[in-house]
Amino acid sequence: MRQIIISTAFAAALVLSSGARAQTSAPAIAARQPASVISTAPAPPDDTVQQALARNEISYANVWADDKGQTHVTKCVLKGLQLHTFAPPAAPYVMGIAPEDIESIVFSVLPAGWFGDWHHAPGPQWVITLSGQWEVQTTDGSTLRQGPGEFQFNSDESAFAAAPGGHVGHTARLVGSVPNVRMIITLKKRPGQSYANQSCVL
Numbered sequence: 001m002r003q004i005i006i007s008t009a010f011a012a013a014l015v016l017s018s019g020a021r022a023q024t025s026a027p028a029i030a031a032r033q034p035a036s037v038i039s040t041a042p043a044p045p046d047d048t049v050q051q052a053l054a055r056n057e058i059s060y061a062n063v064w065a066d067d068k069g070q071t072h073v074t075k076c077v078l079k080g081l082q083l084h085t086f087a088p089p090a091a092p093y094v095m096g097i098a099p100e101d102i103e104s105i106v107f108s109v110l111p112a113g114w115f116g117d118w119h120h121a122p123g124p125q126w127v128i129t130l131s132g133q134w135e136v137q138t139t140d141g142s143t144l145r146q147g148p149g150e151f152q153f154n155s156d157e158s159a160f161a162a163a164p165g166g167h168v169g170h171t172a173r174l175v176g177s178v179p180n181v182r183m184i185i186t187l188k189k190r191p192g193q194s195y196a197n198q199s200c201v202l
Contacts, residue, residue: 035097038078042077058081066197069168071139073138081096099190099202103123107183109180110179118169125153129147129181129182130148131181133180138156
C-alpha cells in the first residue's frame with residue numbers, strides 16, 4: 001500500500017507562501033500568519049453542528065477506551081481554526097492543521113448486511129463517511145450512527161475485556177441496504193503519545 005505523508009511543517013509552508021504581497025486587508029493578514037494547529041475538547045452540552053461552526057469549531061465523535069478497558073462515545077469539537085489563505089488567489093477560509101502525520105489513507109466500502117463483531121481500532125484513525133450509513137456500539141451500550149459528511153475519531157486501541165471472554169472495543173455494522181463508503185485516515189503516533197482514558201484527544 002502506498003503511504004501518503006503530509007507533515008505539519010509542509011502544510012504550514014503552503015499557507016505562509018501565500019503572504020508575499022504587502023496588503024493590509026484581512027485576507028492578506030490571514031495569509032501572512034502561520035497556519036494554526038488544532039486541538040480538541042468535549043463539546044458543550046446539547047451543542048449542535050451549527051453552534052460549533054458559529055464558534056469556528058467542527059463537531060465530531062470520539063470512540064475511546066477508559067483505564068478499565070471499557071469503550072465510550074463522546075461528542076467533541078476541533079478547536080483553534082483560524083482564517084487563512086490556503087490556495088491563492090482563492091479567498092481565505094477558516095482552517096487548522098492536525099498535529100500528527102498520516103500513516104495511511106484507505107477507502108472502504110461496507111456491503112449490504114455487513115457486520116463487524118467486537119474489535120478495537122488498530123491505531124488512531126479518522127473515519128469519514130462519504131455515502132451510506134453505518135453504526136458503532138461501544139461496551140457501555142452507547143450507539144453512534146453516522147451518515148454522509150459526518151466523521152469520528154477512533155482511539156480505542158487500548159480497550160480490553162473486563163472479564164475473560166468479555167466484549168472488547170466496539171461493534172460496527174451497515175445501516176440500511178445502501179453500501180457505506182468511508183475514508184479511513186490512520187495516524188502516526190507521536191513519541192510518548194497515548195490515547196488511553198482520554199475522551200477527546202489528538
